[in-house]
Amino acid sequence: MYDNFFGYSKKSFKQIISNPILFVPTIIQIIIGIFLSFHIVTTRRITTINSTNYIMIKTFIIILLLFFIDLFLETGKMYIIKQSLTKNDISIKDIFIGAKKFFLRIFLGSLVIFGLTFALFLMLIVPSAILIAVNLNIIAIIIISIATIVFFIFISMWEFIIIYEDCSISDALNKSVRFAKKNFGIILLIEFLKGIFTGNNRNLNSTIYNKYNKSLFKDTKITNLPLLLNNLNVNINVLILGILIALIFELFFDVLIFELYIDRKDSI
Known part of the structure; x- marks a missing residue:
């Protein structure tokens, strides 16, 4: 008999509490992200093509x-x-052992996922355009939403399967689809909650760099992370607390997905 969501949640919290070393990779990410952020230049007034190219x-x-x-x-x-x-x-x-062993496969797998996502976009764009042209916008939105959700639920397990099974990218994607078919409901619930509590974004620095890109051609002074946060009118204590909470939940959901796969992998 398989466990339920609350059972996996309980196991995951216990696992994190008993192994605080699991936070180390994320702590390293934050330190490196902050260090590099201090060296980001938002730009001075753009006057020449050369200076624009240098900044970009x-x-x-x-x-x-x-x-x-x-x-x-x-x-x-x-x-x-x-x-x-x-x-x-x-x-x-x-x-570092795991990163060295699986980095290339995860990177290449990410490229494959990008290609599949682009293919899905191409498949949806024509029928969606036709529906929109005949004023069936709601139906087009529903079709796009359902197709996108199903697609990403089906491939959501591939990274975890590569790490756990030490298999190829194609095998991981195949097993991810088969596993998702058998456990669609609980995976959908996990991904939905993960999106709410973590923003569904592994790169904690994305907000900073998105803000930077938007202001690339504005008249600004040299800016570091504290000044940028000040420009965003974000209370630093609230920001830090929010990031820490998001990190805890992100780790929690990663552990939970492994718990789910280990418990139910025989279903495929």
Whole structure:
């Protein structure tokens, strides 16, 4: 008999409390993100094409660097979660062991997911355009929403399966679809709650960089993270508290998904 959502939740909280080392990858991400954020330049007045190009290139490099660091640490975090659930003795070394072992597969898998998402977009754009053209906007929205939700629920387990099963990208996607078919309701609930409590965004720095990109061509002075937060009119204590709460929930849901898969993997 499989456990239910509340049973998995209870196990996940116990697992996190008994293994505080699980927070280490996220703490490293925050430290690196803050360090790099202090070096972000929002721009001075743009007067030449060369200065514009320099700012755009520097921004692109920083964001790309953060993307790879974030992906590396996220991979390590998922591996150490898996290790904590399958063996008693874990250490910080497991983060880097897992990241080195699975980083390339997770990165290539992300590219595959991007390609599949783009293919889904192409499949939906024509029928949606036809429905909108005949004033059936609501039906178009419903179709797009359902197709998108089903698609992402079906592929939502692929990273966890790669880490747990040590399998190929194609095998992980295949097992993710089969697993989601058998457990669609509980996965939908988990992803819905994860979206509410964490913003469904692993990159905690995205708000900062989105704000930066929007102001790229504005007349501003050199800006660091504290000044940027001040410009956003965000109370730093509230922001820190919100980030910490989101981090706890993000880790909680990652552990919960592993608990779910370990308990129900025989369903596929």
